[in-house]
Amino acid sequence: MENINKKIVTRFAPSPTGFVHVGNIRTALYAWAYAKKNNGTFILRIEDTDKAREVEGSIDHVVTSLKWIGIDWNEGPDIGGPNAPYKQSERLDSYLRYAKILLDKDYAYADPYTEEEVEAFRKKAEEEKRPFLYRDHRPENPPVWEPSMPLRFKVKDIKSYEWDDLVRGHLKAGAEALDDFILIKGDGYPTYNFAHIIDDLEMGVTHIMRGDEFISSTPKFLSLYDALEIKRPEFVMLPPIMGADGKKKLGKRDGAKDFLEYRNEGYLPDAMINFLAFIGWNPGGEKEVLTKEEFIELFDIKQIHISGGGYNEEKLDWINKEHIKRLPADLLEKHIFSWLPEELQIKKIVPIIAERISKFGDIKDMINNGELDLFYKKPEYQKEKLLYKNTSIEKTLINLKNVLLTLESLNEDDFTKENIKIILIEIADKAESRGDVLHPVRFALSGLDKSPDPFILSEILGKTETINRLNRAIEILNL
RNA sequence: GGCCUUAUCGUCUAACGGUUAGGACAUCGGCUUUUCAAGCCGGUAAUCUGGGUUCAAUUCCCAGUAGGGUCACCA
DSSP: OOSSSSOOOEEEEOOOOOOOOOHHHHHHHHHHHHHHHOOEEEEBBOOOOOOOTTOOOOOHHHHHHHHTOOOOOSSTTTOOOOOOOOOGGGGGGHHHHHHHHHHTTOOEEEOSHHHHHHHHHHHHHHHHTTOOOGGGGGOOSSOOOOSSEEEEOOOOOOOEEEEOOOOOOOOEGGGGGGOOOEETTTOOBOOHHHHHHHHHHTTTOOOOEEGGGGGGHHHHHHHHHHHTOOOOEEEEEEOOEEETSSBBBOOTTTTTTTTTTHHTTTTTTTHHHHHHHHHSBSSSSOOOOOOOOHHHHOOOOGBOOOEEEEEEEEHHHHHHHHHHTTTTTTHHHHHHHTTSOOOOOOGGHHHHHTTOSSSHHHHHHHTTTTTTTGSSSSSOOOHHHHHHTTTOOOHHHHHHHHHHHHHSOOOOGOHHHHHHHHHHHHHHSSSHHHHHHHHHHHHHHOOOSSSHHHHHHHHHHHHHHHHHHHHHHHHHHHO
8 A cells, every 4th residue: 555666654733823832842743754764755745824823933833842852854844944934824726726627626615605695595504403514505507717716516426435544544535525615715825725735736745644633524525525526645544642630632732831831841852753753653673762763763654543642741751761861971060050050060869860850951940959059058957857767975975076077088099980889888887787987977068858868979079069068067965 | 402523540731443542630648858939759640421343443334412512794
């Protein structure tokens, strides 16, 4: 069924009506991956035929979003290409040309009704609990079409259509799905139903990948392909992404967020690809953490799901953490430093932060919670906090002094977490419980109830500062 | 309401018609440990219901139920 000899051409065709969300990007991702995998062409096309809903800046937003996540295109509005332009509003000549063909073949006619009249037909159908079909009201002698009038397609062959979908297999729909839909609106712009077919034809798109909300209108498209005597492309209907409740399709109305928010929250692009890839597709193995390259390699239309996939942000956090863990040290440092104020850009605290976050934005929380204060300002604390459970001040003092003496004798060069651990554990093992030694040391260094262990803390603070802080704890205990 | 379509642990999913129904997230427990985080080990937990077909059904068929989509001069 798939045409192996022909070059694969896919496209992502958003309309510039605001921000893109995960659903849009997931569609783009699959179309892109399929083209990439087959050395095909991936086109970015802007479907800006609804001037009323157009939102300024949308195109930049799409471009920025795609570039951020790492999806690139071979042809598009910003880079041009052999089938330019890539904005529908600049392709009106093409639509007009095909409209003329349809008009000549008596496959199109001018719609004489006002919008209000059509609306009345619709209302009536709705009240009678019937689907609204314009063709029930098809005018007998339509006026000669002028560009200020809406132009409708004329379905002549009212029948049940069947077609193949690469995801869902063989599909069919009743004749009720066919109607005289608008080809060109009163404002001169084409509708999606018409424009995308002409564009896909002219741009040589071989595989149409889009959400499965288009299944219902596919028979309309098929009737238009037939009228124009165009060969059908391959259809790849993608399952919807459901919201967190798993019930409704995720959309802007119900909380889908601006895709760039994920960038602002510090998610990794590859993690986003990984996450999005698995909503609606699964390669079958048990591997769940994939690089971009692995995803492209594994991607297969046959394994795209039929039923809707849920959107689970907990899983995204987990995937992102896995990607953070796999980051090369220099890149990890670069990322983390970019979220840190200058005084905290300390090489050695990178691992401490890395294992405590699932996304880089969590660093802001760590800073706000004071978890990183100890690295650039001296901790404040009361003597009670230095005591472990029921250990007395006297015993704690003895332990701390013991630690102090031992650490003082350690060379600056040997002041590593490994060495310090050996030393502290040795002292701690001689105490009643290890906590008698380790807790006061950790607390003296951090001043925090929760913190990294005292060994790594000593190393990061360095010998001088470690000794200082231990001395201060001893002072406070002596008060 | 018409048409289309979907149904496996709480969530995302795997399983040529034959499996103790597998994995991941979450959750719970243990180990490690001064605390936190990380790590390691383990537990709980699912085939929507009812009929068929078959030696055998999560898998194929039908119905029911429950979801989703669509019925625009939006895409």
